Amino acid sequence: MRAYLGQLRLELALASRQGEQLLVSLGIPLLVLVFFSGIDVLPTGTEEPVDYLAPAVLALAVMSTAMVSLGIGTGFERTYGVLKRLGASPLGRGRWVGAKVSLVLVTEAIQWAVLVATAVLLGWDPPSSGWLPALGAALLGTLAFAGIGLTMAGTLPGLATLALANALYFVLLLTGGMVVPLEELPGAIAAVARLFPAAALTEVVTGSLAATGDVEGWAWPTLGAWAVLAPTAAALTFRWED
Amino acid sequence: MQEREPAVEVRDLVVDRGDVRAVDHVSFVVPAGTTTALLGPNGAGKTSTVEHLEGYLPRASGSVSVLGSDPSRARRELAPRVGIMLQQGGIQTAVRPGELLRQYASFFADPEDPAELLERVGLLERSRTPYRRLSGGEQQRLSLALALIGRPELLFLDEPTAGVDLQGRDLIRSLVRSQAERGRTVLLTTHDLAEAEQLADRVVIIDHGRVLATGTPGELTSAGGGEDLRFGAAAGLDTAALGDTVGAEVVEVTPGHYRVDAAPSPELVAAVTGWLAAARIPLNDLRAGRESLEDVFRRLTAGDRGAVPGTDRR
Numbered sequence: 001m002r003a004y005l006g007q008l009r010l011e012l013a014l015a016s017r018q019g020e021q022l023l024v025s026l027g028i029p030l031l032v033l034v035f036f037s038g039i040d041v042l043p044t045g046t047e048e049p050v051d052y053l054a055p056a057v058l059a060l061a062v063m064s065t066a067m068v069s070l071g072i073g074t075g076f077e078r079t080y081g082v083l084k085r086l087g088a089s090p091l092g093r094g095r096w097v098g099a100k101v102s103l104v105l106v107t108e109a110i111q112w113a114v115l116v117a118t119a120v121l122l123g124w125d126p127p128s129s130g131w132l133p134a135l136g137a138a139l140l141g142t143l144a145f146a147g148i149g150l151t152m153a154g155t156l157p158g159l160a161t162l163a164l165a166n167a168l169y170f171v172l173l174l175t176g177g178m179v180v181p182l183e184e185l186p187g188a189i190a191a192v193a194r195l196f197p198a199a200a201l202t203e204v205v206t207g208s209l210a211a212t213g214d215v216e217g218w219a220w221p222t223l224g225a226w227a228v229l230a231p232t233a234a235a236l237t238f239r240w241e242d
Numbered sequence: 243m244q245e246r247e248p249a250v251e252v253r254d255l256v257v258d259r260g261d262v263r264a265v266d267h268v269s270f271v272v273p274a275g276t277t278t279a280l281l282g283p284n285g286a287g288k289t290s291t292v293e294h295l296e297g298y299l300p301r302a303s304g305s306v307s308v309l310g311s312d313p314s315r316a317r318r319e320l321a322p323r324v325g326i327m328l329q330q331g332g333i334q335t336a337v338r339p340g341e342l343l344r345q346y347a348s349f350f351a352d353p354e355d356p357a358e359l360l361e362r363v364g365l366l367e368r369s370r371t372p373y374r375r376l377s378g379g380e381q382q383r384l385s386l387a388l389a390l391i392g393r394p395e396l397l398f399l400d401e402p403t404a405g406v407d408l409q410g411r412d413l414i415r416s417l418v419r420s421q422a423e424r425g426r427t428v429l430l431t432t433h434d435l436a437e438a439e440q441l442a443d444r445v446v447i448i449d450h451g452r453v454l455a456t457g458t459p460g461e462l463t464s465a466g467g468g469e470d471l472r473f474g475a476a477a478g479l480d481t482a483a484l485g486d487t488v489g490a491e492v493v494e495v496t497p498g499h500y501r502v503d504a505a506p507s508p509e510l511v512a513a514v515t516g517w518l519a520a521a522r523i524p525l526n527d528l529r530a531g532r533e534s535l536e537d538v539f540r541r542l543t544a545g546d547r548g549a550v551p552g553t554d555r556r
Contacts, residue, residue, distance in 0.1 A: 006348025014336055081331030085388070088296055090321040090349045241298070 003091050007099040014073075015103060021073070024169075025065045026111055029057040032179055033115060037122045043184045046210075052181065054119035055126070055134065055206040060178040061111040062141045063198055066104050068165045071149025074100070075161030078153060083240045104142060112138075130208035133215070137204035140227040144197040147230025154238030172198035177206070194218055197226040246274040247310065249396050249427035250295060255304035257290045257451075264290035266451035267304070272444075277418065277428040279442035281435065283543060287451035288431035289329055292398050295429070296326055309396055322350060325394030327385050329401050329431075333373050339384050340369035343391055350392035363387045364413055379410030386414060390421070397421060399430040403437060415441055435536050445535070447542055454542040462538050471506040472537060474499055474527035475518060488513040495537070496544050498526070506530030 015021065036042050037050040044052035077083050086096060116124075148168070152161045173179065175189060176198025182190045193199045200222035207215035250272035257265035265287045272278045280288045293299045295308050297317040306312060311320055333342065343356035360366045363383040368376060376384065382402065389397055402418065403411045418441055421428055432438055438445050439459050447454045447462070455462055477497035485492040490504035504510055511530065518525055533541070 003349045006345050009348075010337070010341055010345040013341055014334060017336055077334065080334060081328060082334055084298070085326070085328055085332030088298070088317070088321060088324075088326050089346065090318075090392070092318065 004095040004098055007091060007095060008102050011099055011103040012106065015069070015107065018073075021069045025061065025069050025107060026114060028064065029061045029111065029115055030118060032060065033057045033118060034122070036179065037119075042179060043181065045181050045183065048123060050119055050122045050124045051210070052206060053179075054115070054122075054124040055209040056178045056202055057115055057119075058112055058134070058138070058209075059141065059176070059198070059202040059205045060173065061115060062108060062138050062201060063145050063172060063176070063178075064169060065107045065111065066142045066145035067149040068169045069107065069149075070100065070104055070146055071153045071165040072158075072162050073153075074150060075153035075156065075165075076158040078240065079158035079242055081241070087240050101146070104146060108138065108142065126209040127211060127213060130210070130213055133208040134205045137201055137208070137220075137223060140223045141197060141201035143228075144201070144223065144226035144230045147226070147232070147234045148197075150234035151230065151237055154234060154240075157242065172196060175199065177202040194222065197223055197230070200226070248272060248307075249274040249309060250278075250429060251307040252291070252295070253305045255291065255294065255306055256302040257287075257294050257299055258302050259290060259299070264451055265294070265301075268448065268451065268453050270446045270453060270456055272427060272429050274427050275422070275425050276443040277422045277430070277441055278444045278446060279438035280429065280431040280446050280448055281433070281438045281442075281539065282431075282448040283433055286433075286449045288433075288448060289400055290451075291448070292400050292429065292431055296324070296398055322392060323395045325389035325392060325397045327389040327397070327399040327402055329404065333381070333384070333388075335372065335374035337373050338370050339365050339373070339376070339387075342373075342384070343387060346388055346391045352393060353391050354393060356391070359387050359391060363417065377407075379406040382406050383410065383414060386417060390417075394426065396427045397429070399428065401431055401433075403432070403434065411437075435539055439535050447539060449543045455538065459535055463533050463535055469506055469531050470504065470533075471502040471510055471514065472500065472527075472529045472533075473502075473514065473525060475523050475525055479523065484514070484517050487517045496540050499540060501537075 033050070033053050037053055040049050042049060046052045149165060152164055156164065175185065175193040176196065177193070178198065182193060182199055182203070185193065200219045203219035204215050204223060207213065207219070248271045252271070253269050255265050255268045256263065268287070268291060270278075280291060282288050290299060294301055295306065295313055297313040297320065300314060308320060309323055313320060339360060340356065343359060347353035347356050357366065357369070360369050363386060365380060365383055365387070368380060373381065373384070382405065386399070386402060389399065399418065403414050406414060415437065418428060418430065430441065442459065444456070444458055445462060446456045475498065477494070479494065479500065481492040481494055481500065488502065488510060490502050490510065493501045493503065495501050502510065502514060511528070515525065515528070
């Protein structure tokens with residue numbers, strides 16, 4: 001327990017000092033939320049843009065932390081030999097994974113608190129019944145995106161992980177319903193997007209937290225499948241040393 | 243020193259790195275409580291040997307015991323008892339020495355006090371400086387502190403003074419010596435002869451993945467046989483002619499380094515320097531007596547690095 005806490009404390013200290021990661025994990029979701037809620041240019045399909053954007057940026061926050069921040073951070077740690085050195089310490093892989101998961105969950109909790117508070121100030125009023133499925137989806141989404149991030153981090157050099165994670169983030173941001181609803185995308189793109197975890201997570205979170213509470217049938221199974229497959233892929237392919 | 247089980251026992255170790263045989267049937271023993279240096283040029287197989295003992299690299303064959311266990315099977319059990327200083331890397335660029343030592347201290351049951359250890363390695367006032375802003379020597383000292391934090395029984399130090407300035411080297415060496423005084427076992431790698439001579443109770447000379455010689459520095463320097471005369475001058479001298487003049491065999495050990503195989507009497511010295519003076523050949527270096535560790539090292543590692551046979555090449 002002491003080793004796990006020691007590891008987590010360092011992870012939190014380093015994360016709080018990485019400005020560019022804070023920008024990705026908090027700055028961009030906040031910007032999207034505030035900017036597009038005030039300027040109604042996106043085809044959100046809701047009366048007030050914030051009603052669509054607030055749950056969508058909650059999904060975005062999960063993706064940016066679990067996939068981008070975790071993937072890039074771990075990728076560089078592997079490239080720098082940090083994982084190599086930890087591998088010969090008594091920390092052990094289990095506690096290392098535990099500390100990483102905790103770091104992601106703590107970051108996400110902070111993101112959600114800030115984003116929800118901001119959205120409420122902007123007039124968002126979600127049904128309280130939607131929170132349980134939304135949180136469940138966030139956990140599955142965390143597993144899915146952390147799996148993708150760690151698969152990249154565990155197989156590619158740090159810089160390649162940086163580039164790929166950011167590229168994937170951008171593509172999934174645009175095709176995952178996080179700023180533009182899937183229905184507004186061309187049919188073929190939307191069909192492909194539904195196979196990926198970003199659209200599935202957004203659908204469950206936005207659907208659950210909408211007034212109607214309807215979630216399309218494809219979303220939960222897609223999200224669940226990714227939550228199993230991506231971490232499995234990471235566990236099977238992860239190399240601790242370059 | 244009382245007899246104990248050897249801390250490390252390596253028998254016929256073979257380690258392959260890709261297609262390259264990095265370690266080729268290496269055998270040696272590190273007695274508990276002693277400091278042993280793996281000495282060899284770059285690429286000799288030192289790091290591959292140590293990284294196998296640390297549990298990083300698999301072996302192709304041979305048998306290895308580290309504190310009584312096989313490091314490729316018992317890594318978890320060995321981790322709390324072994325301190326490791328990697329040749330490079332392993333530390334995030336943004337991390338600060340103080341927090342890094344506190345992190346590693348949390349992994350061990352009875353760690354050193356991080357602040358006290360920082361002071362001992364001369365980094366107390368740098369405790370909040372990000373790793374990337376530390377000098378090369380400070381980074382190495384931090385790396386050594388990481389190896390020491392868990393009060394290990396056995397230390398693996400891979401090139402502990404590489405890239406470190408003179409004062410930093412002295413500090414690191416005195417820290418390594420103080421480990422030995424505490425009864426800890428140290429296995430270090432180095433290509434620095436002075437370091438091996440100063441720090442090690444035993445030296446294992448290794449090149450091309452093979453052990454060339456093992457022993458205490460004293461044993462190694464006397465193993466070359468009797469006393470002789472050594473000098474340095476321009477490469478490619480006519481050793482046959484010189485030998486005829488002085489009445490002893492002259493060998494060019496490596497280009498520019500010569501050995502006269504005879505007792506180094508004042509008469510021999512006079513004959514050799516007289517011959518050089520007559521030929522107007524400047525003398526770079528002249529030593530009489532036993533081989534130094536450097537001589538041993540040169541002789542042993544000369545093998546296929548351009549050794550010069552003791553014949554006339556002029």
